[in-house]
Amino acid sequence: MSVTIGSGHEGNVREQLTAYKARVKGGEMGALPSVLSLFVLTFLFAALNPYFLTQGNFANLLTQTATLMMLAMALVFVILLAEIDLSAGVTSGVAMALFIIMTNRWEIDWRISIVAGLLCGMAIGAFIGFFVAKVGVPSFVVTLGLFLGFQGLQLALLGDGGIYRIEVPEIRAIMNDNLPGWMGWAFLAIGITVMTLLNFYDRGVRARNGLVNRPISLMYTKLVVVAVIGAALVAILNENRSRSIKEISGVPIVVPIALTVLFLGTLLLDRTRFGRHLYAVGGNPEAARRSGIKVIKIRIIAFMICSSLAVISGIFNASRVGAVEATAGKAIVLSGVAAAVVGGVSLFGGRGRLIHAAAGALVIAIIDNGLGLIGLPAGINFLVTGGVLILAATVDAVSRKRSSGAR
Amino acid sequence: MTSQTPIVELIGITKSFGPVDVLKGIDFTAYAGRVTALVGDNGAGKSTLIKGLAGVQEYDGGVVKFEGKEVQLPSARAAAALGIEVVYQDLALCENLDIVQNMFLGREAMLGITLNEPQMEFEASKTLTGLSVRTVSSVRQKVASLSGGQRQTVAIARSVLRNAKLVILDEPTAALGVAQTEQVLNLVRRLADSGVAVIIISHNLQDVFKVADDIAVLYLGKMVANLKSSETNHLDVVQYITGSRTMGDQE
Structure with missing residues (x-):
């Protein structure tokens, strides 16, 4: 039996964005x-x-x-x-x-x-x-x-x-x-990896049940945004922020x-x-x-x-x-x-x-x-x-x- | 036409609250694939009769046969285990959850220790599609954003999803507008056509004649008439409901 009722996962990036705007307007902010x-x-x-x-x-x-x-x-x-x-x-x-x-x-x-x-x-x-x-x-x-x-x-x-x-x-x-510099980066890497795997896992299960997935570009965009912000934060925190001789740096x-x-x-x-x-x-x-x-x-x-x-x-x-x-x-x-x-x-x-x-x-x-x-x-x-x-x-x-x- | 065994058969059901006899020996049957309307004025005993079937409030006396076998209905859980589902007037939906989440509430599909959302989503869509529901655009809509008719649809579809053999609808059209009433009645018809026995409680005789195959009339705790809707009319039913006519008059 073919399923004709949508689930909000259909449509290209633009349609997804329109749907998101509609949800925000509807009070789901x-x-x-x-x-x-x-x-x-x-x-x-x-x-x-x-x-x-x-x-x-x-x-x-x-x-x-x-x-x-x-x-x-x-x-x-x-x-x-x-x-x-x-x-x-x-x-x-x-x-x-x-x-x-x-x-x-x-x-x-x-x-x-x-x-x-x-x-x-x-x-x-x-x-x-x-x-x-x-x-x-x-x-x-x-x-x-x-x-x-x-x-x-x-x-x-x-x-x-x-x-x-x-x-x-x-x-x-x-x-x-603070964490040593490399550990900050390692934590970020682990975080992004877990998020990516979780996303792929979810998409896999949906696909196995014959359901539509959101455009994969949307997922990559989200992950890249998180990775970039995370990398910026780690980079900033890994710089020396001490105002005296003793160095203070790290997450x-x-x-x-x-x-x-x-x-x-x-x-x-x-x-x-x-x-x-x-x-x-x-x-x-x-x-x-x-x-x-x-x-x-x-x-x-x-x-x-x-x-x-x-x-x-x-x-x-x-x-x-x-x-x-x-x-x-x-x-x-x-x-x-x-x-x-x-x-x-x-x-x-x-x-x-x-x-x-x-x-x-x-x-x-x-x-x-x-x-x-x-x-x-x-x-x-x-x-x-x-x-x-x-x-x-x-x-x-x-x-x-x-x-x-x-x- | 209805020579098959009824899904549910009540024989000589009695129930009293203290000195008040609310049900005075009721006989009632409902068949698979048929919509049976239960009508009667306020205080006739409709709710009491339904509560007993739902397992919410046990009968004092009489026999309940489900698919030909005598059964006890001590709890809602026991009724649900037999395949009896009740859609109450207030629907009992969580507005903050979406359609899929509501339809599977309390019996979620699991994948290990996590929820199997895709499976639930697929089955919810399949059930709604099977009932030819076209009024909802997405199964991931929050119930808060649905209209009254759509909510009724979700509540009915939930009982279908639970493999109900008998679905009892309490005033399903009471709060709805004309178009939505029409949609819900169509849904009730399709539900019965799919092989489920449907009992519908309604005050609205127009709706009753539109959707019901059989009409059972209660008057002051007695079953005063069991009619085929094709063989009776509006006026007769009103007379039974108000007690100005009894089954004997027909012969």
Whole structure:
């Protein structure tokens, strides 16, 4: 039987572009607004301050962003369910408090302590998930309660005003050390190779099922664009950015870690049954339930993933600061939510990807970094970030109306 | 004409909620390849009868025969395992997912640990093509962008994809405009022609006469008439529905 209904893969490059424009107009904008604002902000700040585009500031920006980016990606898993985790920041704080007590006080191997911290995060996520999914308490309330409670727990664990230096060089290295030049290139090569293989694999499976593929030139164009941007970034970071005699160069170690989490998380959301069911529950829980999806289980796992990834963002933060404080993670969580929303993850649930949250985090970090360089008073920074957030949420609400307005 | 075994046969079905007898000994049959309309006023017991068949709410008494064999329907899963699919009025689709994703929701095709999107896409297209659906341009469209009629189409096609032997449609045309109603009714006809037994619940007698082969009329928990749509007319059915006429009057 011949199949006559299209799938969006048909047509030449021009037709594909037209179809893409139509989707954007129809409200499926994805990361487009945040990517555009990244460009605009970069040009703006570059014009206003010559230091903004230096290698030194660029590396700085990446490490500044990493913590926020990881937290925003963590939150995507629960925001996709139209839930929220206000305790993600302090959860990472509690896990890191446990970590520092294990390494510093009890002198346990740092690897075991990291695993313990991640397990601690996972357990907290399961706790939140149980109350939200099984008992039915709104996630806003459960996590607000934990947000308050865990601040107390952090104080109890680390003492009033407690601050502990991180003695583990491997942890300090994440944010403060760089890959050797050749390893930056090797990582880029591996990344491009994996992307290419994945693309060819997908095309192969489609072809075997007798389906049309998008023009192959489109795939090559995308890969080349990614390769060129990636190569430019590695080249810039591999130059010496030190202002003293000691050379500093190379891709910060945190970059490959964050990109690997982004890659694996995206595979989980896009290509596994769990990911599909997560989106389904976020879009219409009742429809998901009637299709036989175990909604409670999906919700609990989502909270567990969120809290675990939040712990990784806590590790990044501790590495950057070089210490674990009793107040860690308190201030950042709302910025994390803001980053996800600015990137195009819908608070209504069911719409958004990890890359959106990553792009949103970059936007917020660039605003922070750029305004700081221009030397405006600190208050302006919050005003601008807040304005961007409201703008992004408005875009989300409007595009949501538009995409369901076709009825 | 219908000497074959019915797909589903209900004999003496009863159901009560506390002191209220909602179903008072219903006999009902549906045949493969035929559209059976279930009509009746509000409170006649249509929903209760359907919920029992769907496995959502068990009957108190009576016998359910599926393909000639007596069966129990304790859960929706049990009903689905037999090949009974219900398309509810609210359709239960995820707007944020596309047509293929919705049609395979909860029973995704896998390739190792990853989703086999191409296989699902192929089978979804095949099913829609098999039902001669021409109103959707791409199976990768998000359901949010579909019209009411197109959504109904997707929901019906999903039940076909699940190899349903009996598809129950709850008010499929209630919220649709004229053109879309026409499309959905055509689809229902083709569904039956493909060998599926279809039960359609509707308040709209115009639609019923357009698509149904048999008409079963419920009145206050009793089956008051089993008619062939070719042998009756609008007025008769209305009289049965309102209780101003019973089966005995016909003879």
